[in-house]
Amino acid sequence: MNIVLLDPRQTESELWSISSTRQLAHLQQHLDIQVGDTLKVGIREGKRYLTEIIEITEKTVRLKPLKEEAVPAKLPVTLIVALPRPKVLRRLIMDAVTVGVEKIILMHSYRVDKSYWQTPFLQQLEHYIELGLEQAGDTIAPKVELYKRFKPFVEDILPGLISADCPAYVAHPYAEMRMPAAIQHPCSIVIGPEGGFIPYEVDLLIHNGCQAVSLGNRIIRTETVIPYVLGRLFSL
Known part of the structure; x- marks a missing residue:
């Protein structure tokens, strides 16, 4: 997983949230994420961003968008x-x-x-x-x-x-x-x-x-x- 895809509804507040069981398992088991780490995030059918991890709980990871990145061309x-x-x-x-x-x-x-x-x-x-x-x-x-x-x-x-x-x-x-x-x-x-x-x-x-x-x-x-x-x- 080189980017975490989020539904647009997950990005409506100031802090974005990752709650997918599959995505959370990958982030915790393979990337060993920590608060303060940066993470590449994409909004389905939308833009892509570099984000910062603000909070990690058992069921959610909360993110703050830092800057927009280019989406690969088709x-x-x-x-x-x-x-x-x-x-x-x-x-x-x-x-x-x-x-x-x-x-x-x-x-x-x-x-x-x-x-x-x-x-x-x-x-x-x-x-x-x-x-x-x-x-x-x-x-x-x-x-x-x-x-x-x-x-x-x-x-x-x-x-x-x-x-x-x-x-x-x-x-x-x-x-x-x-x-x-x-x-x-x-x-x-x-x-x-x-x-x-x-x-x-x-x-x-x-x-x-x-x-x-x-x-x-x-x-x-x-x-x-x-x-x-x-x-x-x-x-x-």
């Missing part, structure tokens, strides 16, 4: 991913939030097991988003959208995300064109399931405005390819 990217296995989903969400993805779309595809849509992890996305924000020192959560039908999403929603100034790249190991690097414009990135998109899906994505691009002939795991692609495109 990457101008919409990450579109075929819903992965539940355990991969947890890591994927946290990593995408940590590197600053602006918007995340989870969608269905032929090789996505329909049972994945029943996983409890989908009900816990907010928790994993918060963990990613705390890791990155960020306060602004990405927008997250879910689409359980591939064809309607690709035909009705995806074209509205694509323009001359904001292309969409579908990562496909058999594409002839190499994925661009160090771009200076926003984009969307489409990542398939572990087994890859079937040919019909790739064709439909291309027909609706995506550019099929390759990272080489290696088949890379979903949770590995996403930071790799983001680092390549935006020179992280």
Whole structure:
């Protein structure tokens, strides 16, 4: 935890308070906080501050804001991913939030097991988003959208995300064109399931405005390819 995220309601008085059991346990067990220490604090969907610890009790830590700090900038990217296995989903969400993805779309595809849509992890996305924000020192959560039908999403929603100034790249190991690097414009990135998109899906994505691009002939795991692609495109 590199920043403590607070609900705006926790910062309405002169002294701010941390009362989350999880956050208090982390601060006491891993940081061994003391009165007078400084602590980085962010207000959800708002600003970030350096604060001073004024009081520590069993159930609350009270803080005084000292100065405002810069919130990390977002990457101008919409990450579109075929819903992965539940355990991969947890890591994927946290990593995408940590590197600053602006918007995340989870969608269905032929090789996505329909049972994945029943996983409890989908009900816990907010928790994993918060963990990613705390890791990155960020306060602004990405927008997250879910689409359980591939064809309607690709035909009705995806074209509205694509323009001359904001292309969409579908990562496909058999594409002839190499994925661009160090771009200076926003984009969307489409990542398939572990087994890859079937040919019909790739064709439909291309027909609706995506550019099929390759990272080489290696088949890379979903949770590995996403930071790799983001680092390549935006020179992280």
